[in-house]
Amino acid sequence: MPIPRVPRRRERLKDIPVDGHKRVLLASPRGYCAGVDRAVIAVEKALERFGAPVYVRKQIVHNIHVVTELEGKGAIFVEEVDEVPAGAHVVFSAHGVSPAVVNAASDRGLQAIDATCPLVTKVHREAVRFARDDFEILLIGHEGHEEVEGTAGEAPDHVTIVNSPDDADRIEVKDPSKVVWLSQTTLSVDETMETVRRLRARFPELQDPPSDDICYATQNRQVAIKKVAKDADLVIVVGSANSSNSVRLVEVALEYGAKAAYRVDYADEIEQAWFDGVTTVGVTSGASVPEVLVSEVLADLATAGYLDVEEVRTAEEDLIFSLPKELRQDAAGKRDDRALGGRGGRS
Ligand code: 2E7
Ligand code: F3S
Numbered sequence: 001m002p003i004p005r006v007p008r009r010r011e012r013l014k015d016i017p018v019d020g021h022k023r024v025l026l027a028s029p030r031g032y033c034a035g036v037d038r039a040v041i042a043v044e045k046a047l048e049r050f051g052a053p054v055y056v057r058k059q060i061v062h063n064i065h066v067v068t069e070l071e072g073k074g075a076i077f078v079e080e081v082d083e084v085p086a087g088a089h090v091v092f093s094a095h096g097v098s099p100a101v102v103n104a105a106s107d108r109g110l111q112a113i114d115a116t117c118p119l120v121t122k123v124h125r126e127a128v129r130f131a132r133d134d135f136e137i138l139l140i141g142h143e144g145h146e147e148v149e150g151t152a153g154e155a156p157d158h159v160t161i162v163n164s165p166d167d168a169d170r171i172e173v174k175d176p177s178k179v180v181w182l183s184q185t186t187l188s189v190d191e192t193m194e195t196v197r198r199l200r201a202r203f204p205e206l207q208d209p210p211s212d213d214i215c216y217a218t219q220n221r222q223v224a225i226k227k228v229a230k231d232a233d234l235v236i237v238v239g240s241a242n243s244s245n246s247v248r249l250v251e252v253a254l255e256y257g258a259k260a261a262y263r264v265d266y267a268d269e270i271e272q273a274w275f276d277g278v279t280t281v282g283v284t285s286g287a288s289v290p291e292v293l294v295s296e297v298l299a300d301l302a303t304a305g306y307l308d309v310e311e312v313r314t315a316e317e318d319l320i321f322s323l324p325k326e327l328r329q330d331a332a333g334k335r336d337d338r339a340l341g342g343r344g345g346r347s
Contacts, residue, residue: 013272013304020279023308024301025232026294027224027284033217034319035117036061036288039094040070042115045327046089047074055084057101058093058146060115061288062243064265081105089113095146096120098153113326119185119215120147124154126209130180131155135207136173138162140195141184145244148184165191168198180207185215186245186287188252189222216319217287218245222252224314225284229253232282234274235261238293239286246286258282267296281306 016022039060046054052074059067059077067077075091081104084090089111092101096116105112116124130137137155140162141148152159160171162181173179181199183192192214200206212219229235235253239246246263253261261282264270275281281301285294298309322328 011272013270013275013300015303015305016272016275016278018275018277018279021308022279022306023281023310024298024306025228025280025282026298026309026311027221027228027282028311028313029217029220029224029315029317030284031287031289031291031294033117033215033287034317034321035094035119035215035217038321038323039091039115039117040066042113042324042327043070043075043091044073045323046091046113049327050089053088055088055090055110056093057081057084057090057097057105058095059242060091060093062095062246063240063286063288063290065293066288066290081108081110084108084110086110091115093146094120096124096150097146098150100153101150111326114324116150117185117215118321120150122211123151123182123185123209123213126182126213127151127154127159130182131158134158135178135180136160136175138171138173138179138181138199138206139183140181140187140192142244145184147186147244151182151184162195162199165195165198168195168202173203176203177205179203179205180209182209183213184244185213186218186248187214188248189214189219190252190255217317218248220315220317221245221249221284221287224312225249225253225282226256227314228282228284228312229256229258229261232258232280233278234259234280235282235284236270236297237261237263237284237286238265238289238297239263240265240288243286243288246289249284249286253282253284264297266293267300270297270300275304 043060053076056075056077086109091113094117137159139159143161235258237249250261250263
């Protein structure tokens with residue numbers, strides 16, 4: 001079950017006395033990616049179509065605000081499909097599920113709606129193909145994260161999880177001539193390249209994935225925050241603690257010159273003490289974060305005198321994914337025309 005939000009009662013931010021021009025650099029792209037948009041709409045459509053409750057396995061996306069809002073509309077979040085009453089509708093989260101979960105849902109007679117991001121499904125297919133060709137798959141990603149569990153579950157006998165660059169120095173493989181690396185979609189691009197460099201130093205025949213596994217949205221948000229961070233005294237990242245891509249944005253900001261960087265779920269977590277001597281505040285948000293939460297942060301910053309907001313745009317995004325197939329027709333049998341189209345808009 002998601003943790004309910006406990007509102008923090010702090011005073012609103014007060015005006016910050018600093019010498020110099022106070023401004024906000026607002027990173028763009030930020031916030032919702034195409035996979036999150038699709039997954040959240042999928043739960044809303046399922047509620048409209050089938051009525052409440054609709055069950056969702058795990059958090060649909062890793063954002064406490066999104067989860068709380070959907071709960072208010074009648075979604076029930078569960079950890080596993082065995083908590084769902086037989087015959088009910090269950091939505092699989094954007095992070096994907098292993099075949100074992102799909103089978104457990106089917107054995108229980110559940111009506112599954114698969115909101116797995118298509119870019120995660122792509123990685124699952126790569127895992128299946130390399131396993132079929134008897135490769136050992138070095139899956140770079142965080143053990144225990146739902147996405148990694150789902151991808152590894154496609155080929156458990158062929159996958160070794162590589163958690164960090166240091167892990168790359170330790171892991172053992174059976175046949176160094178038949179290894180390939182794949183990755184979680186939301187990792188730090190720079191850290192992943194370091195992990196691959198260290199893997200390749202040990203296994204020179206290591207194959208690359210057929211295409212990037214770190215998705216366009218993760219890459220674009222990291223490029224944008226890098227540009228902001230070099231000029232920022234303080235960076236605020238809006239996103240939840242369990243949101244891998246949001247946490248990476250804090251790390252990337254610090255690596256690229258931000259003097260300080262903090263993650264908040266809500267504007268009321270911002271602390272007055274962070275602003276000592278701060279003229280330039282960078283702001284961004286993770287891929288699971290609705291824009292309203294960023295607007296609330298900007299409103300609070302305005303009360304503290306940071307009224308000048310400059311957008312720092314490093315890419316355009318116009319990717320839209322079609323809805324999960326189980327929801328593509330409306331109740332009257334008409335096709336929903338949200339079509340697969342657009343581009344990720346690499347920076
Ligand atoms: C699905 C995937 O929900 P998030 O915060 O997830 P992460 O993986 O960053 O914890 O962000 C959206 C999202 C990202 N990747 C959803 Cl596979
Ligand atoms: Fe998909 Fe990337 Fe978003 S994997 S859910 S587009 S962060």
